[in-house]
Amino acid sequence: MRPLSRVLIVSLFLVSVVPIRAEDQSTPERDAHRLKMRQVAESFQISVKEEAVAAKLAAEPLFRYTDATRRLHESALWLWGTKGRPVAVMAIEFYPKQPKNTPWLFEIVSLSAERIRAKHTTDLDWLAEKPGVAFRDLPDAGVPADRPTLRLAQMRQLMRRFTANETAVIEGRIELRPMANALHRYDDATLKVIDGAIFAFANGTNPEVFVLLEAQSVAGGPPTWKYSLAQMTGGSVAVSVDGNEVWSCKEADPPAVRPSYVNGWLRLE
Secondary structure, three states: OOOHHHOOOOOOOOOOOOOOOHHHOOOHHHHHHHHHHHHHHHOEEEEEOOOOEEOOEOOOOOEEEEEHHHOEEEEEEEEEOOOOOOOEEEEEEEOOOOOOOOOEEEEEEEOOOOOEEEEEOOOOEEEOOOOOOOOEEOOOOOOOOOOHHHHHHHHHHHHOOEEEEEEEOOOEEEEOEEOOOOOEEEEEHHHOEEEEEEEEEEEOOEEEEEEEEEEEEEOOEEEEEEEEEEEOOOOEEEEEEOOEEEEEEOOOOOOEEEOOEEEEEEOOO
């Protein structure tokens, strides 16, 4: 998730995927690394409505990945908010080539309709400038189906209309790969969400952009498909629908603060 312009490029992706392969089976070293990654995630506090409501960290990581092009050891996405639409997604990444006291990089992106606050035991105290989602109508998307399995098929078809790219100073424009499966599925009656899913565009399997697709109920009419976009990278990225650019964000090389996204290196003893 660090922009490629900041690091040495190598030609091979080395990624971990789910389900776990034989070479990814439990070892003492891997178990210790994953435990430390969990401890780092748990050292954060995220709340909504300016600390009025604390969000809960999900028990297991949302997704594990590595990225050899960025000298990135096994890392993970973590979900904050266990009911309905998530409050935020956090990446905890490990860079063994960093100085010994700063090998961990964090990224937090808000998916909340409210402003969120993130704190850490070091010096992080970040209050988002604005909500993390801004849903838009998806033209010519049709009416959401009645059954969850059919809606998921619709979502996958709708995702084919999206493309995303990342721009790096040295490499130029990089086309990001749509990940085949949704990272997370949810519904949220309080937000009138009949069905929702988080999809991602990735560099290898390193998620860089999130696409939230939701079937939302509408007063006095049939439900409708809407989408919102979120950055999960320090790079400059853009998203198009049907070939027309609809969203972009500038480079955010760590440490960086954006209206609904923050990243930085953790100084741990």
